[in-house]
Amino acid sequence: MGGYHRTAAVETFTASKTDRHPTQLAALRGKRLVTAIETEEGRHWAEARIKQLTGGDKVDARFMRQDFFNYVPQLKLLVAGNHKPSLRTVDETIRRRKAGAQEPWARLLLG
Numbered sequence: 001m002g003g004y005h006r007t008a009a010v011e012t013f014t015a016s017k018t019d020r021h022p023t024q025l026a027a028l029r030g031k032r033l034v035t036a037i038e039t040e041e042g043r044h045w046a047e048a049r050i051k052q053l054t055g056g057d058k059v060d061a062r063f064m065r066q067d068f069f070n071y072v073p074q075l076k077l078l079v080a081g082n083h084k085p086s087l088r089t090v091d092e093t094i095r096r097r098k099a100g101a102q103e104p105w106a107r108l109l110l111g
Contacts, residue, residue: 004032012036013077014085015044022068026061028053029071039081044088053077 012024013036028034052059054077058070 003030006031006034008034008036010036010039010079010081013046013050013079014039015046015088021064022061023063025053025059026063026069028059028073028075029061029069031075033078034075035078035080037080039079039083039085041083043083043085045085047087047089050077 006027008024008028012020053073053075056072058072060068060070062068
């Protein structure tokens with residue numbers, strides 16, 4: 001897939017008590033397929049981040065020691081692992097974005 005694929009840490013898409021550095025989002029600019037593997041048990045999806053990345057809105061990001069820029073994500077997200085992160089809220093916007101198999105599971109979140 002050349003420059004169109006990127007492997008991202010699954011923590012980019014799961015909830016955390018601390019904010020992530022915007023470099024994680026900067027690395028996704030221009031990517032068409034993003035994969036993440038090895039989810040941990042008991043984690044929750046970062047629903048706002050997933051909606052932001054798959055909803056067609058601009059994302060603000062920056063690389064280390066550089067200025068912020070924004071871009072419109074055009075990625076398809078494929079997450080695979082042994083433990084399925086849970087959703088805190090199952091609303092229509094999340095329902096539209098998810099498809100896939102159950103255990104062992106893989107989820108494809110469509111943009």
